[in-house]
Amino acid sequence: SRLKRKAHQEIAVEVGASGEVNLSRDQNEPWTVFAHKKPQKGWTVYNPRTMRPPPLSGDTKSVKLMSWNVNGLRALLKLEGFSALQLAQREDFDVLCLQETKLQEKDVEGIKQSLLEGYENSFWTCSASKLGYSGTAIISRVEPLSVTYGLGVSDHDGEGRLVTVEFDTYYLLNAYVPNSGDGLKRLSYRVTEWDPSLSSYMKELEKSKPVILTGDLNCAHEEIDIYNPAGNRRSAGFTDEERQSFETNFLSKGFVDTFREQHPGVVGYTYWGYRHGARKTNRGWRLDYFLVSKSIFGKVHDSYILPDVTGSDHCPIGLVLKI
Amino acid sequence: SRLKRKAHQEIAVEVGASGEVNLSRDQNEPWTVFAHKKPQKGWTVYNPRTMRPPPLSGDTKSVKLMSWNVNGLRALLKLEGFSALQLAQREDFDVLCLQETKLQEKDVEGIKQSLLEGYENSFWTCSASKLGYSGTAIISRVEPLSVTYGLGVSDHDGEGRLVTVEFDTYYLLNAYVPNSGDGLKRLSYRVTEWDPSLSSYMKELEKSKPVILTGDLNCAHEEIDIYNPAGNRRSAGFTDEERQSFETNFLSKGFVDTFREQHPGVVGYTYWGYRHGARKTNRGWRLDYFLVSKSIFGKVHDSYILPDVTGSDHCPIGLVLKI
């Protein structure tokens, strides 16, 4: 049955004294924020209240991975109420992957200290070529078996865009895929060099263990993954080239887009440009993913989005994995 | 008699709904903000409430000139309550000279429109060499006889640091003198090229009419003009070279420092660096002046400072001239 929709409806977000985030909407009401003038038949809008599976029974062990493009970690931490700490308290994640930390090497040590109790393992990349640009981190409760920065063998590692940790039963890769840029200046680099290199690297790792790739993959895969497909055919992140590359290098190589697999026909954005108040009207993109090797897709309990968490132009996403 | 002093006393400034500025202090209390640990004997701190002469009698005609380094006019105008408009309402000036407007040529027309009713004559300089840098303006009720931008004949005019207007009985020059910069990089240019050129230009004009120079002259002339003379002997604005240049090029050439002449032994700062809350503790400098040709010093009724006007790291100064 179709949801009742009201275009441009705003969600009021209330931040409590201790930083907790409360949606002011009735918990039972369906998620009705929808900016499409003519929503496609059969599409519904992802509602993290109603579209998440019930918690696993107590005797099923699970791990919760989260990913968030924070668009500048120092700025985010200044907004107390939205700090990673609050997210930890709410979500109780095991691993948090950050992109666009925009840290310099010299900031890392200080940030590490001030971060979360109980997450003593953290691994940071910074852009060597441009200060305050790009940068990723993996923050984990348990100590990984190994850590790798960058693609290792290639010449794509000057911008601190990738960090890999190895756990018992899988590799976890956290990537901030290069934006193709204004005028699509970097489109060619992105689709002919970066994407294939990342893909090969993943296939190489997969020989020993299943692989999970998360992060800002800077591509809205299909029309359902962007608010205005027609108007963005030549926009970075929705070109045919990038979408094709996403399929060729990742999906066709046996990596599963977990959110889409669990939620066919569901609109779930993870990014809204700061310009023109795009977030209020849900004019967004789905750019952030958890892709997993087919061999462990069966372990995916929940692939979800937290669109109400602000503080960045992206929102966090999560993956609950049975182990 | 010595004033009672309390170091680091703070003045609370209240801004009313219509933008008026109210000091919260008792009107009868002397001005006691004083940051010197050991105030020099005989120095008192300028108090604009008690140290200004009584208004001129109704039959003496006068003109009020004001000067303010606004440190970015667009930023200032955003702070509604402290706009030049409020200053106009309080002070009823005839001419307002601004420095460090930091406007680009393309901003000027728009700003001109949005400015003050009754001040239809305004003349703007912008830095051609560096966008958003330097820049001056003279805003006047009456139309001047002529306007000149820069030093005219020299090669010092790329930065929009000088504008001259000619009135019936005097020339008014508004200058933003080059800061000698970190490491005193520009000290030599400043004292061997800019100051002498400005001085010659003034002497040239003086052949036909008395001259008034106002603006940010970027020099604290004597020890009394700076909160920590000993610690700033090699700071831009208080080097021996700049102080000597100030004397040689301006005072010795017959231009009178009107504030100092009227208030010997009085500490009156016009600038407080933003760093370390220098303004709260009155750790300031007197960098802004009205200098006048000796021939019209007799016409000076009041040379004053408005230290309670915020919105910039400098405060406005004023000159009331009998005409």
Place this chain on the structure above:
DNA sequence: CTTGATACG
């Protein structure tokens, strides 16, 4: 529209 680096004060 927002972050962050850099210049300048």
Place this chain on the structure above:
DNA sequence: CGTAGCAAG
């Protein structure tokens, strides 16, 4: 510390 411009998204 704060105002600018700029690059990047």
